[in-house]
Every structure is written in C-alpha cells, then in structure tokens.
Amino acid sequence: MFLTIKRILKWGFKNFLSQKESIFPTIFILFLTLFGIGFLLIFKDVAFHIIDNLKEKADVAIYFKEGTKEEEILKLKEMLSQFPEIQKIEYVSKEEALQQFLERHKKEPIYLETLEVLGENPFLPSLHIKAINPFQYERLKEFFSSKEWQDLIDHQTYQESEKIINEIFTLIDWVEKVGIALILVFIFVTFVLITNTINLSILRSKTEIEIQKMVGASNFFVQGPFLIEGIICAILASVFAFLSLFAIFYYFGPKLTYFLAGLNVYDLFVKNSWKVFGLQILVGIILTTISSYRAVKRHLNV
Amino acid sequence: MEKEVVKFENVTKIYYPKKKNQSPTLALDGVSFSVQKGEFILLVGKSGAGKTTALKLILGQERPTQGKVFFQGIEISSLPKSKMSFLRRKIGTVFQDYKLLEQKTAIENLIFVLEALGWEEKLIQRDANEVLEIVGLEEKSHCFPAELSAGEKQKLAIARALISRPELILADEPTGNLDFYNTLEIINLLKKINKMGTTIILATHDREIVKRIKNRKIVLEKGKIIEDEKNVFNNKENPKMGI
Numbered sequence: 001m002f003l004t005i006k007r008i009l010k011w012g013f014k015n016f017l018s019q020k021e022s023i024f025p026t027i028f029i030l031f032l033t034l035f036g037i038g039f040l041l042i043f044k045d046v047a048f049h050i051i052d053n054l055k056e057k058a059d060v061a062i063y064f065k066e067g068t069k070e071e072e073i074l075k076l077k078e079m080l081s082q083f084p085e086i087q088k089i090e091y092v093s094k095e096e097a098l099q100q101f102l103e104r105h106k107k108e109p110i111y112l113e114t115l116e117v118l119g120e121n122p123f124l125p126s127l128h129i130k131a132i133n134p135f136q137y138e139r140l141k142e143f144f145s146s147k148e149w150q151d152l153i154d155h156q157t158y159q160e161s162e163k164i165i166n167e168i169f170t171l172i173d174w175v176e177k178v179g180i181a182l183i184l185v186f187i188f189v190t191f192v193l194i195t196n197t198i199n200l201s202i203l204r205s206k207t208e209i210e211i212q213k214m215v216g217a218s219n220f221f222v223q224g225p226f227l228i229e230g231i232i233c234a235i236l237a238s239v240f241a242f243l244s245l246f247a248i249f250y251y252f253g254p255k256l257t258y259f260l261a262g263l264n265v266y267d268l269f270v271k272n273s274w275k276v277f278g279l280q281i282l283v284g285i286i287l288t289t290i291s292s293y294r295a296v297k298r299h300l301n302v
Numbered sequence: 303m304e305k306e307v308v309k310f311e312n313v314t315k316i317y318y319p320k321k322k323n324q325s326p327t328l329a330l331d332g333v334s335f336s337v338q339k340g341e342f343i344l345l346v347g348k349s350g351a352g353k354t355t356a357l358k359l360i361l362g363q364e365r366p367t368q369g370k371v372f373f374q375g376i377e378i379s380s381l382p383k384s385k386m387s388f389l390r391r392k393i394g395t396v397f398q399d400y401k402l403l404e405q406k407t408a409i410e411n412l413i414f415v416l417e418a419l420g421w422e423e424k425l426i427q428r429d430a431n432e433v434l435e436i437v438g439l440e441e442k443s444h445c446f447p448a449e450l451s452a453g454e455k456q457k458l459a460i461a462r463a464l465i466s467r468p469e470l471i472l473a474d475e476p477t478g479n480l481d482f483y484n485t486l487e488i489i490n491l492l493k494k495i496n497k498m499g500t501t502i503i504l505a506t507h508d509r510e511i512v513k514r515i516k517n518r519k520i521v522l523e524k525g526k527i528i529e530d531e532k533n534v535f536n537n538k539e540n541p542k543m544g545i
Contacts, residue, residue, distance in 0.1 A: 216390030217418035
C-alpha cells in the first residue's frame with residue numbers, strides 16, 4: 001500500500017509538472033477563492049471587535065435644561081435604576097462636567113480661553129445611562145418622550161451609538177453577501193477550470209491510462225495521480241492566499257489600528273493563522289478533489 | 303488433466319447504436335467454445351467477423367447481450383467493475399498498433415506496467431531484464447520505441463504482455479503491421495511463450511499465420527463459429543475459413 005501511495009504521489013507530481021503553464025489560471029482562481037474566504041473570516045472578527053467596542057462605549061446621555069433642580073434629576077435617576085435593562089447610571093452635575101472638561105483639555109489653551117470668554121459654566125447637568133444591550137434603548141426613548149420629562153430635558157445623545165452599530169451590522173451583512181456571492185462565482189469557475197485541467201491531463205496520458213487499465217491496475221491507482229494533481233493546485237493556492245493575507249495585514253495592520261478601535265488586524269491574523277490556513281487548505285482540497293474526481297470518473301470508468 | 307481457461311457459453315453480443323436511426327450490429331451470435339490451459343488457438347475471420355469482440359468479452363471490456371463468458375471458471379459478466387482489474391492481471395494483451403509509451407525506453411515501458419501493478423522495485427528490475435531477454439530485446443533495453451523496428455516494437459509489446467506473468471495472452475492482429483520476416487519472428491516468439499505454459503489466443507485474418515500454425519483454429523464469420531477443429535489444417539488451406 002505504501003509503495004502504491006508513493007507511486008501515485010510521484011505520478012501526480014509528474015502530471016502537475018508536465019502542464020505547469022496551463023495550470024496557472026486554475027491556481028489563480030483558486031487563490032482568489034481562498035483569499036476571499038480568509039479575508040471574510042478576518043473581516044468578520046474585525047467587525048465584531050468594533051461592535052463589541054461600540055457596545056462597551058455605548059451609552060445614553062440625558063442633558064437637563066439650565067436650572068433643573070438636582071433633586072429632580074436624582075429622583076429620575078432613582079426611578080431609572082429600577083429598569084432591568086439598565087446596567088449602570090451615573091449623575092454628572094454642571095460643576096463636575098466643567099471639571100471633567102478642564103481635565104480633558106488642560107493641554108489645549110484654546111478651550112480654556114473660550115471658557116474664559118464665555119464667563120460662565122456652559123455645561124448642563126446630565127445622567128449617563130449604560131444599558132445591558134445597545135438595542136435596549138427603545139424603552140428609554142419612550143420613557144423620556146413623555147411630557148413630564150420633556151420639560152426637563154434639553155437634549156439626548158442615545159441615538160448615535162445605535163445608528164453606528166446598525167450601520168456596522170448592515171456593512172457586515174453586505175460584505176458577507178457580496179463576499180459569499182463572489183466566492184460562489186470563484187468556486188464555480190474553479191470547478192470548471194480544475195475539470196478542464198484534469199481533462200487535459202487525462203487526454204495527455206491517454207495511452208498510459210489505457211495500458212494501466214489493460215494490465216489490471218486498480219481504479220485507485222489509475223485515478224490517484226489526477227486527484228493528487230488537483231490537491232497540489234489546492235495546496236499551492238492555499239499557501240499563496242495565506243501569504244498574501246499575511247503580507248497585507250503585516251503592512252496595513254498597524255496603520256489601521258486607529259480606525260479599528262485599537263485592534264491590530266495583523267495580531268488578530270497571527271492569532272487565527274492556523275484557523276485561516278486550515279480552512280483555506282480544507283476548502284481548496286475539497287473543491288479540487290470533488291472537481292478532479294468528477295473529471296476522472298467520467299473518463300476513467302473501467 | 304486439462305484445465306479450462308476460457309469458456310464461451312452461447313454468447314451473443316449486439317451493439318446498440320446511440321442514434322435511433324441506425325440499426326443494431328450483431329457482433330457475435332450464439333458462440334460457444336472453450337480454451338484449455340496451455341492451448342495456442344487462432345481466432346480466424348475477416349474484419350467484422352467478431353474476433354475483437356470475443357477478445358473484449360474475455361477482457362471484460364464488453365458484456366455479452368446473452369450467454370456467459372468464463373475465465374478460469376469465473377463468469378466475467380457477473381464481476382463488478384471494481385473487481386475487473388484482478389481479472390486483467392491474469393491476462394496479457396498485444397495489439398496491432400503496439401500501444402507503447404513513446405517517451406519511455408523499452409525497459410521503462412515494462413517497468414511502467416509493474417509499477418502500476420504494485421510490484422517491488424528489485425523484482426521489477428530483475429523481471430524486466432529477464433523478459434527483454436526472452437523476447438530478444440536485451441540489447442535494446444534503453445532504446446525508445448521510435449528507435450525500434452516494427453518487429454521489435456511488437457516484441458516489446460509482447461514483452462509487456464508477458465511481464466506480469468499472465469495465465470493467458472490475447473493477441474489482436476499482432477502481425478497486422480509487419481512484413482513476412484517479422485511476422486514469422488513474432489509467431490515463433492508467441493509459440494516459445496506458449497511452450498513456457500502460457501495460454502494464447504491469437505486473433506488474425508492473416509493467411510500466412512493460418513497456414514503456418516498447426517494448432518486449433520476457431521473460424522468466425524458474421525459472428526458465428528463456422529469451424530472449430532483441432533489440428534485438422536496441417537498445411538492445407540481450408541476453404542471454410544473465408545479469408
């Protein structure tokens with residue numbers, strides 16, 4: 001058995017090398033497919049990291065009108081703390097807001113000068129509410145829309161986080177759909193090209209196959225080299241796809257950290273490298289094996 | 303005691319065309335015969351008489367429309383396709399057009415077969431050289447088929463059929479492309495192999511061969527056996543042979 005496998009491998013490599021030029025388009029399309037799969041995998045992780053980050057940061061800020069009494073705000077805080085969807089609620093007084101601003105911008109004199117020009121504390125007292133889930137702000141929205149509170153509230157900022165998160169989810173959905181559609185097209189083209197490549201290889205080896213069948217070589221032995229030829233394409237395409245992703249993330253990863261909520265995609269890629277490469281090689285081998293097997297089966301039916 | 307190698311039992315083979323407007327072809331019509339171990343038989347008949355179909359049925363490349371074909375007592379048509387390779391390992395085949403691998407040397411053509419059959423390297427080298435010696439091509443072992451004469455090519459094809467030590471050799475018009483001198487050489491070689499114990503079925507329409515081989519001849523015409531006698535021809539031409 002070992003001898004048979006050794007010879008199947010040897011003949012598979014010979015088949016591959018004998019048509020290395022015509023096999024290039026096949027490897028290229030397979031490379032695009034596997035590159036797309038690897039990219040989507042990492043993209044999804046990046047998107048979810050950003051969403052988690054936004055979820056963490058997402059909160060509702062209720063700013064109260066000038067002159068609203070602190071007791072009224074604290075009474076409201078007390079009421080809100082009974083809501084099950086609220087994780088944390090914090091009161092920031094007018095003075096605390098000013099202090100926080102001064103602390104945040106102590107190295108930026110222009111802000112301090114502006115405050116001096118104003119001559120008064122322009123900040124409003126506020127409540128900062130953090131929900132367990134960013135999509136649970138609907139109830140709060142309804143709560144604050146009642147007349148009773150509208151008279152006290154100057155403005156609210158809760159809609160922005162929700163909007164961004166929704167936009168990211170829409171983006172993920174869109175990229176996934178487009179990515180999967182493209183990958184499906186590539187898979188189809190890969191099937192056609194691999195079948196074509198193996199067909200050419202079979203035609204080139206017509207006499208060899210005829211002799212092998214005539215002398216009683218097993219189907220496994222006759223078909224094996226063509227399957228190996230497909231598998232070599234899969235391995236090469238997977239390696240190229242993996243190395244391309246590696247190079248792209250290595251170069252762009254640190255540059256994109258600021259835009260990706262502090263995430264270095266290169267680190268994420270390295271952390272998931274086995275998962276990515278494993279999936280690429282698995283998909284590559286499955287694709288080439290199925291298409292090679294179909295071609296081989298049709299031509300070599302003994 | 304003689305042992306049956308091949309047996310045809312009332313075999314009919316009809317080729318049905320793929321297109322509806324063509325009529326079916328009757329290749330064999332109720333053919334029955336048997337071949338004993340060690341026999342050298344000639345399957346004689348014009349083109350289209352059914353000789354090649356009979357050989358294809360023995361090889362399991364075709365299945366009979368009716369009747370049964372046996373090889374060493376096993377009904378070939380009952381074998382699943384996956385088991386057909388085991389049957390073929392016991393049968394060597396020689397073709398008119400040699401079917402040699404042009405990019406391989408004489409010895410590599412033989413090695414190719416043994417590698418495909420899973421033989422070990424040291425046995426492959428030993429047997430390949432031995433068989434080349436039997437067919438008289440030991441001096442040409444490193445020549446490519448293009449460097450060999452027609453007769454030598456056919457000798458190499460016979461060596462390839464012989465190398466897996468088959469029980470039976472099927473030769474389909476092996477002298478069709480050869481001149482008189484080479485034809486004699488090939489016939490003598492096949493006789494030599496037969497004397498070593500291998501059963502041989504030789505399909506031919508060549509009068510010279512029919513005249514020179516004084517063995518059993520099965521004469522086919524339009525898919526039917528019209529003559530099957532042992533050692534009756536001697537050197538006389540038989541008018542029934544239709545060739």
